[in-house]
Amino acid sequence: MSDMKLDEFQPTPEAALPADGIERSAADLAAVYDVPVNIQAVLGRANMEVASLLRLNRGSVIELDRKVGEAIDIYVNNRLVARGEVVVVDDRLGVTMTEIIKDGDTA
Numbered sequence: 001m002s003d004m005k006l007d008e009f010q011p012t013p014e015a016a017l018p019a020d021g022i023e024r025s026a027a028d029l030a031a032v033y034d035v036p037v038n039i040q041a042v043l044g045r046a047n048m049e050v051a052s053l054l055r056l057n058r059g060s061v062i063e064l065d066r067k068v069g070e071a072i073d074i075y076v077n078n079r080l081v082a083r084g085e086v087v088v089v090d091d092r093l094g095v096t097m098t099e100i101i102k103d104g105d106t107a
Helices: 028-033 052-053
Strands: 004-005 039-042 074-078 081-088 092-101
Touching: 074 092
Parallel strands: none
Antiparallel strands: 004 092, 039 074, 074 081, 081 092
16 A cells, blocks of 8 residues: 655656556546446544443443544545545534555555
8 A cells, every 4th residue: 555645646647648548537527427436535444342332321431543733534435545644624623634545455
């Protein structure tokens, strides 16, 4: 897996052209603009037995596998594509991407 910070990404001229050498524009992607994708921002994960799950109630705390300040994973259609940080935007939670994952793992 290759991690790259956004400010380190510098596309090469060869990377800008597809394999057939024909230059493409954003208009070439118009056919997929309306295709819905599922985006998940995963704060962390936890494993527990069903008995423990059934004992949970309001106020229960589930310990996640992440530390405070650690980047969260961003998945698009179950494929890891980036890591980021939680931010607040107009009283709502959001995610700012800090790393792009070149070869994402499937969840």
